[in-house]
Amino acid sequence: MTTILGVFGWPVSHSKSPAMHGAAIAALGLDAVYCPFAVQPEALGDALRGVGALGIRGVNVTLPHKQAVIEYLDGVDDDARTIGAVNTIVNDGGALFGFNTDAPGLVRSIEESGLSIAGLRATVLGAGGAARAAIVGLARAGASEVAVLARRAGAARALVEELAPHVAPPLRAAGYEALGESFGRTDLLIQATSATLRGGSEAEAFASLLPMDALPEAAAVVDLVYEPLRTSVLVRAEARGLRTVDGLGMLIHQGALAFRRFLGVDPPLEVMAKALGRPEDASLSARSKGA
Ligand code: NDP
Numbered sequence: 001m002t003t004i005l006g007v008f009g010w011p012v013s014h015s016k017s018p019a020m021h022g023a024a025i026a027a028l029g030l031d032a033v034y035c036p037f038a039v040q041p042e043a044l045g046d047a048l049r050g051v052g053a054l055g056i057r058g059v060n061v062t063l064p065h066k067q068a069v070i071e072y073l074d075g076v077d078d079d080a081r082t083i084g085a086v087n088t089i090v091n092d093g094g095a096l097f098g099f100n101t102d103a104p105g106l107v108r109s110i111e112e113s114g115l116s117i118a119g120l121r122a123t124v125l126g127a128g129g130a131a132r133a134a135i136v137g138l139a140r141a142g143a144s145e146v147a148v149l150a151r152r153a154g155a156a157r158a159l160v161e162e163l164a165p166h167v168a169p170p171l172r173a174a175g176y177e178a179l180g181e182s183f184g185r186t187d188l189l190i191q192a193t194s195a196t197l198r199g200g201s202e203a204e205a206f207a208s209l210l211p212m213d214a215l216p217e218a219a220a221v222v223d224l225v226y227e228p229l230r231t232s233v234l235v236r237a238e239a240r241g242l243r244t245v246d247g248l249g250m251l252i253h254q255g256a257l258a259f260r261r262f263l264g265v266d267p268p269l270e271v272m273a274k275a276l277g278r279p280e281d282a283s284l285s286a287r288s289k290g291a
Pocket of ligand 1: 225
């Protein structure tokens, strides 16, 4: 019987998941389909009951449902509970279990670039959903400390207070007045705001705020935004000769981890990357010095 998978979002038409998963399913010759489901917020409960009732094997969850789905699930994994968001739901014989593959997906995309996160001092810019996943991912991967800097220092503080009891490394929170001091002790900078999305003057203004010269020579810079692939922040990091990692790797790896949970096999990463439009001459997620 054909395995049915999909993604719940509202709107959902922008989601790249159907293309990415569909290409992997086709490449492996599996009897499965992956559909976009436009689920209005008020219909979320009904839609999730439908997953069980119709025998849908699993769904990914995107905006605005990542937090709201939790109350309808039979269980969630530790990362999803700590982050407070689920992006993958698996239907196990009628019981729905939620996972967060964003955090491990980010870790894989960074480690694939040749960096080991263990022992690194990290700085995360932003205090939204992507920042939450990044902080938990970095902590689980053994970062020695994580500084969270947001334009609203209060938002960074609230996030750190909430997450600190659940992760091992020390977390610090600050506003942008601490950018210079923080960058000076950063091995790994994670841009997790939406400021660089779609480029333009806001993205340029944001990048010019950042004291890239204060970063150590061996520092690496990651931008979670993947539209554009070379964001204003990555362009400035490259100009300084720093190692950079774009956001497409995280998107691919969170999808690959979900695919494995749904279907029990690893998808071909290069096929997924191609379906997302990564140029064939680019490595999967990293541009490093001299690469
Ligand atoms: P949220 O809306 O939850 O958070 C956005 C954050 O960005 C907030 O902290 C916000 O601050 C901050 N921000 C927005 N504009 C600016 C600005 N001009 N200067 C400084 N800070 C700013 O979004 P998410 O956290 O869910 O997503 C952030 C980005 O990460 C998205 O654009 C998305 O493209 C990317 N992402 C990538 C993924 C991947 O797989 N690669 C996965 C998930 C997200 P404030 O609260 O003050 O407005």
